[in-house]
Amino acid sequence: MTTLSTSRPNTAERYYNYAYLDEQTKRMIRRAILKALAIPGYQAPFGSREMPVPYGWGTGGIQLTAAIIGPDDVYKCIDQGADDTTNAVSIRQFFAKVADVATTEDTGEATIIQTRHRIPEQPLKAGQVLVFQVPQPEPLRGLEARETETRAMHAYEEYGLQYVSLYENVSTYGRIAATAGYPVMAEERYLMSPSPIPKFDNPKMDANEAILLFGAGREKRIYALPPHTRVRSLDFEDFPFEVQTWEESCALCAADDAYLDEVILDDAGAKMFVCSDSHHCAERRAAGHVGPMAGHQLARPETEPAQ
Amino acid sequence: MNAHSEIQAAPLLKVEGMTKWYGHIVGCRDVSFKMRSGEVLGIVGESGSGKTTLLNCLSGKLEPSSGAIQFDTRRFGLTDIYALSEPDRRRMQREDWGFVHQNPRDGLRMRASGGANVAEPLMNLGQRHYGKMRRATIEWLDRVELDTRRIDDKPRHFSGGMQQRIQVARNLIHGPKLVFMDEPTGGLDVSVQARLLDLLRELVRDLDLAVIIVTHDMAVARLMADRLLVMRRGEVVETGLTDQVLDDPQHPYTQLLVSSVLQI
Numbered sequence: 001m002t003t004l005s006t007s008r009p010n011t012a013e014r015y016y017n018y019a020y021l022d023e024q025t026k027r028m029i030r031r032a033i034l035k036a037l038a039i040p041g042y043q044a045p046f047g048s049r050e051m052p053v054p055y056g057w058g059t060g061g062i063q064l065t066a067a068i069i070g071p072d073d074v075y076k077c078i079d080q081g082a083d084d085t086t087n088a089v090s091i092r093q094f095f096a097k098v099a100d101v102a103t104t105e106d107t108g109e110a111t112i113i114q115t116r117h118r119i120p121e122q123p124l125k126a127g128q129v130l131v132f133q134v135p136q137p138e139p140l141r142g143l144e145a146r147e148t149e150t151r152a153m154h155a156y157e158e159y160g161l162q163y164v165s166l167y168e169n170v171s172t173y174g175r176i177a178a179t180a181g182y183p184v185m186a187e188e189r190y191l192m193s194p195s196p197i198p199k200f201d202n203p204k205m206d207a208n209e210a211i212l213l214f215g216a217g218r219e220k221r222i223y224a225l226p227p228h229t230r231v232r233s234l235d236f237e238d239f240p241f242e243v244q245t246w247e248e249s250c251a252l253c254a255a256d257d258a259y260l261d262e263v264i265l266d267d268a269g270a271k272m273f274v275c276s277d278s279h280h281c282a283e284r285r286a287a288g289h290v291g292p293m294a295g296h297q298l299a300r301p302e303t304e305p306a307q
Numbered sequence: 308m309n310a311h312s313e314i315q316a317a318p319l320l321k322v323e324g325m326t327k328w329y330g331h332i333v334g335c336r337d338v339s340f341k342m343r344s345g346e347v348l349g350i351v352g353e354s355g356s357g358k359t360t361l362l363n364c365l366s367g368k369l370e371p372s373s374g375a376i377q378f379d380t381r382r383f384g385l386t387d388i389y390a391l392s393e394p395d396r397r398r399m400q401r402e403d404w405g406f407v408h409q410n411p412r413d414g415l416r417m418r419a420s421g422g423a424n425v426a427e428p429l430m431n432l433g434q435r436h437y438g439k440m441r442r443a444t445i446e447w448l449d450r451v452e453l454d455t456r457r458i459d460d461k462p463r464h465f466s467g468g469m470q471q472r473i474q475v476a477r478n479l480i481h482g483p484k485l486v487f488m489d490e491p492t493g494g495l496d497v498s499v500q501a502r503l504l505d506l507l508r509e510l511v512r513d514l515d516l517a518v519i520i521v522t523h524d525m526a527v528a529r530l531m532a533d534r535l536l537v538m539r540r541g542e543v544v545e546t547g548l549t550d551q552v553l554d555d556p557q558h559p560y561t562q563l564l565v566s567s568v569l570q571i
Contacts, residue, residue: 143416156394158401160431164416167423167430170437171459236437 019066019099025049029067029222033213036224041186042154043137048220058091059217061114061133065095068129068213069112075101076110081118081259081276088116105279117180119201121258121280124210126227132195134216137223139183139193159191162234176239185232186225200243200259205231248273251293253284272296317379319344319485319517320365325374327360333541334360338374340536340546344484345515349532349549351522351564357541358521359489365519366487367400378403381484401431405478409490411470414477415462421448421473422458428481447476451506468499472506479510488520492527504530525568529553537561 017023025047032046051059069075075095079088083105091114092103104110107122114131124130140150143161153161162183169176182199186192194202195214205212205225212225225231235241249256251272258280260273272293275281285294318341327334335357342348350358363369365376367388379385380399388396408414415424425447426440434440448455451472453465462470471491478486491507492500508531511518520531528535528549535552537545537560545558556562 143418152393152397156397158397158431160427160433163430163435164419164423164427167426167437167440168420171420171422171441237435238438 016098019069019095020052021049021063021066026067029063032222033064033067033224036213036222037211037226039190040225040229041190041192041223043221043223045220046222048217051217052094053090055218056135057087058114058116058133060215060219060222061116061131061217062091062094062215063217064131064213064215064222065112065114066099068131069095069099069101071100073099073101073111074109075099075103075112075114076105076107077103077114078118078120078277078279079116080261081120081280082278084278105282107277107279117196117198118259118276119197119204121275121277122283123204124208126209128210130208130210130212132197132212132214134193134195134214134221135218136181137193137214137216137219137221139181139191154190157189159185162191163236166234166236166239170236170239176235176241179244182241183234185234187230188232190223191234192223192225192231198244198259199233199241202231202233202241203243205229207231246273250275250281250284250291252291252296253281253289253294254291255281255284255289317385318342318377319346319379320519321375321377321385322365323375323377325361325364325371325376327357327364327369328372333357335364335538335541338536338543340543342517342519344379344517347511347518347520347531347533349520349522349528349535350538351525351528351535352538353523353564356538358523358538360541361538362487362489362519362521366404366406367396378485401428402481403484405481405483405486407471407474407478407486407488407491409493411462411467411474414474415470417462420459420461421453421465424462424473425476425480428477432481443480444476447480448473450510451476466499468495468503471495471503475503475507475510479514479516482514483516485517485519488518490522490524491520492522492524500527507531525553525565537564 029046032044036042036044049063051062053059075092077088077092079085082088095101096103107120112129112131116133138150140153140161143164144150166176169178180198181193181196182202184192184194184202194205207228207230209227211227214223233241246260250258250260252274255275258275258277261276262271262273264271320342323339325338326336338361350361352358364371370389375387377385378388381403382399391399422444425444429440429443445455445458448458453469453472462473465473492503495503504527522528532549535547535549536543537552539560545552545561552561553565556565
């Protein structure tokens with residue numbers, strides 16, 4: 001420890017490699033990313049490493065970010081669309097510390113956005129990378145437990161089974177009621193799980209200008225959508241794909257085209273609908289949009305800015 | 308009379324010198340036969356005689372050590388099934404074949420509803436219209452004499468005989484040319500067994516279906532099969548028309564088998 005601190009007297013002590021992972025690991029992950037980008041939707045295996053958070057907290061996404069991040073990047077991290085949730089703040093602090101990057105809450109400004117369960121409302125641009133945290137990369141897993149079999153099904157494009165889950169939805173609810181992790185076809189070739197984003201976000205994946213990377217740490221798989229990839233959500237001819245809609249608009253910014261969270265306010269059942277994308281909502285409020293509950297404490301500026 | 312031994316018309320299935328070794332143990336040895344469409348072939352024999360090995364080889368699940376199995380596929384004509392590429396073979400199995408397992412849990416998706424189980428082969432063949440699939444499913448549930456109101460119940464909520472009916476519907480809905488049945492009435496009590504056999508016989512005749520049925524139950528063989536292969540220690544010891552084999556068995560083992568049937 002002493003030698004390290006004397007050899008680097010002018011920098012903060014860092015007892016780990018840049019961006020936490022060692023260089024060989026990052027090379028291995030980058031090779032998997034390149035393979036995944038070359039075959040949109042294909043689940044490329046990679047040697048997932050032990051990370052300083054438990055599986056299910058974004059180990060796949062963190063490893064992807066670590067492999068592609070550089071000191072010039074501007075990093076944003078969201079959890080369910082919000083920049084200020086515990087997990088997002090922790091992961092953002094982690095990369096600020098281990099990768100010396102600037103962090104932001106501004107979707108437009110960020111070069112790497114790590115996300116759990118949302119795609120930001122603001123359209124992404126060329127040059128941006130959206131990193132998804134994926135709990136279960138295999139969309140067929142719920143119906144077919146054997147990995148050997150699902151791999152063969154992907155290899156031979158045998159995707160009839162996925163429709164069984166849609167069939168069950170329609171027979172039970174009279175419509176395709178699945179709302180999150182709604183399966184898609186990438187370039188009409190590979191069946192892909194979009195991670196548990198709401199199906200509201202599925203259309204945003206189609207022909208997106210940014211690079212979309214998906215990392216599953218526990219399952220040791222990386223898959224990707226390069227820019228401008230065609231992405232189609234599965235459906236039946238007589239039950240076409242639809243996204244969620246709300247009768248309400250955002251209580252804070254009056255947005256009627258954003259994904260809304262229902263927030264319970266008290267034990268009496270009072271509730272409000274607010275944008276799940278916290279940055280989108282804040283920008284709209286700054287631009288003068290006023291919702292019916294504007295001024296509610298949820299809308300007050302943070303006393304402590306996110307790090 | 309050797310009319311049964313040679314079939315002049317183009318065969319549906321042609322097996323020549325098929326042998327399967329498990330290491331140095333023989334699974335089945337030098338099996339040859341032909342089958343035409345609409346024919347029901349019974350494979351009988353005691354436990355360990357190689358019935359299941361033969362069925363697995365024929366149904367593309369287990370590659371034989373030597374010999375050829377040719378099938379008249381819709382897509383490629385008469386072709387050696389193990390010479391097809393794996394995706395082509397899997398596709399052929401989905402399109403042209405059905406497989407009814409002894410235990411319905413092996414042949415059904417227990418997490419999906421009965422209706423979804425029956426409709427799945429249609430989805431596998433590219434059907435993407437829910438309403439059409441639903442209608443076909445209801446029609447088939449009706450055909451196998453199940454209550455169509457129970458279409459959305461899970462298989463575990465059905466009795467064993469009903470599960471087997473779901474499995475039968477699932478394996479016939481896509482219009483296969485050949486259906487394999489491995490002891491389809493194995494785990495059922497006799498009255499349910501009789502009703503299911505009755506139903507199977509009716510469907511097979513109506514659909515002019517070719518069936519290979521494996522059984523150790525001579526009564527099932529008598530009711531279902533047009534022709535029999537009698538197996539012992541991996542070899543076919545006697546073949547012939549069912550009534551001929553059961554009424555006038557030639558091979559000592561067949562004689563033993565027939566005389567062992569319990570009478571009430």
